Amino acid sequence: MSGKHELIKDVPLKIVNSKTSTSYNRGSFLGKGGFARCYELIDTINKEKFAVKVIAKCSMTKKYSLEKVNQEICIHKILDHPHIVKIFDSFEDIGNCYIILELCPNKSLMELHKRRRTVTEPEARYFTRQIVSACSFLHKQNIIHRDLKLGNLFLSKNMDIKIGDFGLATIVKNNETRNKTLCGTPNYIAPEMLNKIGHSFEVDIWAIGCILYTLLVGKPPFDAVTINDTYNKIKSNNYSVPSFVSSGAKCLIKDLLHPDPGRRPKIDEIIEYEFFIFGYIPRRLPTSCLTMTPKFCNTPVSNDGIFEENQDLAQSASRFTAGDVNNGNMYLNDLKAQLENLLNNVKTFSSLPTDEETDPVANPLYFITKWVDYSFKYGLGYELTDGSVGVIYNDSTKFVIDGPGEQIQYFGRGNAEYYYTLKNYPASLDRKVTLLKYFRQYMQEHLDNAVSIASKEGDEFARLPVLKTWFRTNSAIILYLSNGTLQLNFFQDHIKLILCPLMSAVSYIDTSKNLRTYKFDQLVKIGCEEHLLKKLEYAKKVVDKMLNS
Numbered sequence: 001m002s003g004k005h006e007l008i009k010d011v012p013l014k015i016v017n018s019k020t021s022t023s024y025n026r027g028s029f030l031g032k033g034g035f036a037r038c039y040e041l042i043d044t045i046n047k048e049k050f051a052v053k054v055i056a057k058c059s060m061t062k063k064y065s066l067e068k069v070n071q072e073i074c075i076h077k078i079l080d081h082p083h084i085v086k087i088f089d090s091f092e093d094i095g096n097c098y099i100i101l102e103l104c105p106n107k108s109l110m111e112l113h114k115r116r117r118t119v120t121e122p123e124a125r126y127f128t129r130q131i132v133s134a135c136s137f138l139h140k141q142n143i144i145h146r147d148l149k150l151g152n153l154f155l156s157k158n159m160d161i162k163i164g165d166f167g168l169a170t171i172v173k174n175n176e177t178r179n180k181t182l183c184g185t186p187n188y189i190a191p192e193m194l195n196k197i198g199h200s201f202e203v204d205i206w207a208i209g210c211i212l213y214t215l216l217v218g219k220p221p222f223d224a225v226t227i228n229d230t231y232n233k234i235k236s237n238n239y240s241v242p243s244f245v246s247s248g249a250k251c252l253i254k255d256l257l258h259p260d261p262g263r264r265p266k267i268d269e270i271i272e273y274e275f276f277i278f279g280y281i282p283r284r285l286p287t288s289c290l291t292m293t294p295k296f297c298n299t300p301v302s303n304d305g306i307f308e309e310n311q312d313l314a315q316s317a318s319r320f321t322a323g324d325v326n327n328g329n330m331y332l333n334d335l336k337a338q339l340e341n342l343l344n345n346v347k348t349f350s351s352l353p354t355d356e357e358t359d360p361v362a363n364p365l366y367f368i369t370k371w372v373d374y375s376f377k378y379g380l381g382y383e384l385t386d387g388s389v390g391v392i393y394n395d396s397t398k399f400v401i402d403g404p405g406e407q408i409q410y411f412g413r414g415n416a417e418y419y420y421t422l423k424n425y426p427a428s429l430d431r432k433v434t435l436l437k438y439f440r441q442y443m444q445e446h447l448d449n450a451v452s453i454a455s456k457e458g459d460e461f462a463r464l465p466v467l468k469t470w471f472r473t474n475s476a477i478i479l480y481l482s483n484g485t486l487q488l489n490f491f492q493d494h495i496k497l498i499l500c501p502l503m504s505a506v507s508y509i510d511t512s513k514n515l516r517t518y519k520f521d522q523l524v525k526i527g528c529e530e531h532l533l534k535k536l537e538y539a540k541k542v543v544d545k546m547l548n549s
Helices: 003-008 063-077 109-116 121-140 202-217 227-235 247-256 267-272 311-317 328-345 427-446 520-526 530-548
Strands: 014-017 022-033 036-043 049-056 087-092 096-101 153-155 161-163 368-374 379-384 389-393 398-401 407-411 417-421 467-472 476-481 486-490 496-500 505-509 515-519
Touching: 022 049, 063 087, 063 096, 109 153, 109 202, 121 161, 121 202, 121 267, 202 247, 202 267, 328 486, 328 520, 328 530, 368 427, 368 476, 368 486, 379 427, 379 467, 389 427, 389 467, 398 427, 407 427, 476 530, 486 530, 496 530, 505 520, 505 530, 515 520
Parallel strands: none
Antiparallel strands: 014 022, 022 036, 036 049, 049 096, 087 096, 153 161, 368 379, 379 389, 389 398, 398 407, 407 417, 467 476, 476 486, 486 496, 496 505, 505 515
């Protein structure tokens, strides 16, 4: 093992702030970046959960590194805003520095982007308005973030934006001063920073333009094969906005990405644009939008119980969005290529990689936790991780009801999608709704881990992944969801594999119900345990069978 990996073992299971005597239990590994590792942290007294950023002291060999960490902490501690990650404490022990932060369980916009590729304009307004609100607060404190990007825009349990990572942030002491430091992430760097002519608050405005473009189009505006090509495109302002983007969004993007920083809008001018004033902005978003396009509507339900889409969603639905029920073969082809690359290049090891080699941000959002097979008469019923229940009937129609038991999605023949509530649906579906209720009640009463889930604002917009197809082999039951998730439950050893082509990852659930997620490229790098490798080889055969059927 390298020295970097040995540092992980020095993070104690119990972490104590010696000055306040506050103690925490180290929880699950959340991820890593640079010299830092992040874990869930649980207060030993009140059981409150936090995130902790751990930086090994031996990794900060230069005086500059220590000063940089101290500056990050000092800036972050003066910030208190609903759309900025809260910092609760910072301290050190003999081996590490600890920064105690607000836990953001829904990861970041980067993971949402990977799963969804593009978002609808109402979602883009919702997220961008919150980013602008936080940036306005920062700029009023004379702080430039300088590293606004999808990966630093975290999501709370309520799907609110929380700006984090102030490692590159700086305080402007004089409004006339223009910094000439080159820093940031290639796809989001402003041209004045690249040209080293001095930069200020306008670099954050530029980054917001890049973020909005990426959310709507599915890739950064100046994306290129090499970093140098990206920089050249930025310097020459070489980008184009696709025709499916609305005129209001195009106008805003054009101004945010103006090559002259002086001609970009000020932070508080952004929300005065037509894009925000005349476009629909939801009050809340459902957590399902992390992987599925939401359903927005002008009126709750039409006369026949069907939700009607507004213009924004209709425009978005006309182009590709991940999570569409008809994208099955595209997902399978991607997964086939990923598995082929892995199996052709991976080495075998005797044990599973450590927790620190996992990639928790790629954990599956939805998979099937329970299922009951009544296909001899009705169909297959199942429950997802969020408590929602679905049925795939023998006539290939599908129903899914959300966790609180209020919102219903129905997929008719040909996969036409309809939205109802449990109190309002066509009489022609009475029998199927009755069966759906029966499956739901049976799984709650007879299978493990029944949970009670309360409805919340935003649930009315939720679209859930639906079981697209399933079949049994002698070794496993195969369950394929409409968001591209392929699940294999093995009969003999009760191991579960969950494969996601959008995150290029596999999740492994052992007999003790421990879930570990590995990116395919990481397994190529570090090797794969033989038992897992055999399961992946079997999964490849399953994918081939599905594509050939």
